[in-house]
Amino acid sequence: MDKFSFDTLGWAKIPYEPELKSWAQNALPYAIDAANDPKHHTEWLRSQGTWFVGVDALDNDPDGCVHGSDPLRGGVLKAAQYATGQEAINWGLGQVSVCYQGYPKKGDDETDGMFNYRRNRDFAHLDGLKPIGDKRRRIMDEFHGFILGIPLNDYPAKASPFVIWEGSHIIFRDMLQSLYADTPHDQWDTIDITEIYQETRQRMFDECKRVELHAEVGEAYIAHRFSLHGMASWPDRLDGPAEGRVIAYFRPYWNGDMQRWLT
Numbered sequence: 551m552d553k554f555s556f557d558t559l560g561w562a563k564i565p566y567e568p569e570l571k572s573w574a575q576n577a578l579p580y581a582i583d584a585a586n587d588p589k590h591h592t593e594w595l596r597s598q599g600t601w602f603v604g605v606d607a608l609d610n611d612p613d614g615c616v617h618g619s620d621p622l623r624g625g626v627l628k629a630a631q632y633a634t635g636q637e638a639i640n641w642g643l644g645q646v647s648v649c650y651q652g653y654p655k656k657g658d659d660e661t662d663g664m665f666n667y668r669r670n671r672d673f674a675h676l677d678g679l680k681p682i683g684d685k686r687r688r689i690m691d692e693f694h695g696f697i698l699g700i701p702l703n704d705y706p707a708k709a710s711p712f713v714i715w716e717g718s719h720i721i722f723r724d725m726l727q728s729l730y731a732d733t734p735h736d737q738w739d740t741i742d743i744t745e746i747y748q749e750t751r752q753r754m755f756d757e758c759k760r761v762e763l764h765a766e767v768g769e770a771y772i773a774h775r776f777s778l779h780g781m782a783s784w785p786d787r788l789d790g791p792a793e794g795r796v797i798a799y800f801r802p803y804w805n806g807d808m809q810r811w812l813t
């Protein structure tokens with residue numbers, strides 16, 4: 551991958567490898583089964599059935615094997631090692647993100663404001679920054695190493711791609727450093743960052759370039775853990791595969807020194 555792109559823009563493409571294509575082709579039926587399994591639907595089918603969120607829905611091993619396949623290695627492993635500064639990667643369970651034609655429709659649990667933000671702003675967010683309670687106050691309570699996206703099937707580039715704001719990871723890093731510098735990490739989740747997060751996010755919408763990432767089966771992309779990112783709407787009249795557009799995401803939890811996570 552292009553390390554300069556990752557460092558400066560906050561994302562990089564991982565070029566085609568036949569091994570990754572085989573991995574994706576093997577994982578696809580398990581991902582589709584997970585998305586079609588009613589036991590997951592209450593929790594993960596959103597936006598009137600146009601999006602299966604599928605957190606932890608891929609039952610892969612820690613090294614990325616899916617039901618006896620090869621582990622994740624090659625370019626994706628190197629990219630993960632670069633993003634974390636660590637040799638050993640425990641991938642955690644993959645997210646199976648399946649988007650269907652017509653995304654987004656207004657979810658039962660969504661206000662008009664949330665739905666408009668989803669439709670017009672790609673539901674842009676920073677991973678780990680959860681809205682808490684009725685007033686949706688923001689605290690940081692999940693710490694990921696990176697976001698890696700691996701397409702599992704063929705779909706048009708405009709079929710609800712991953713969206714990223716280039717350079718936003720540097721602005722967020724500076725924001726988080728100034729907030730947390732004098733606080734031990736086990737107390738970071740006591741700091742309410744709602745207002746500064748909203749101001750910083752607006753600054754990113756104003757200053758950073760919005761880019762849609764697409765990859766073919768056998769390719770992948772990696773985004774920095776502090777990148778502002780989201781998912782684009784599915785354009786009207788765009789046809790896609792009946793099983794939806796299927797992407798496996800890996801967002802392993804940070805394993806190590808939290809000051810290094812912050813820098």
Ligand SMILES: [Fe+2]
Pocket residue numbers: 675676677779
């Ligand atoms: Fe996210």
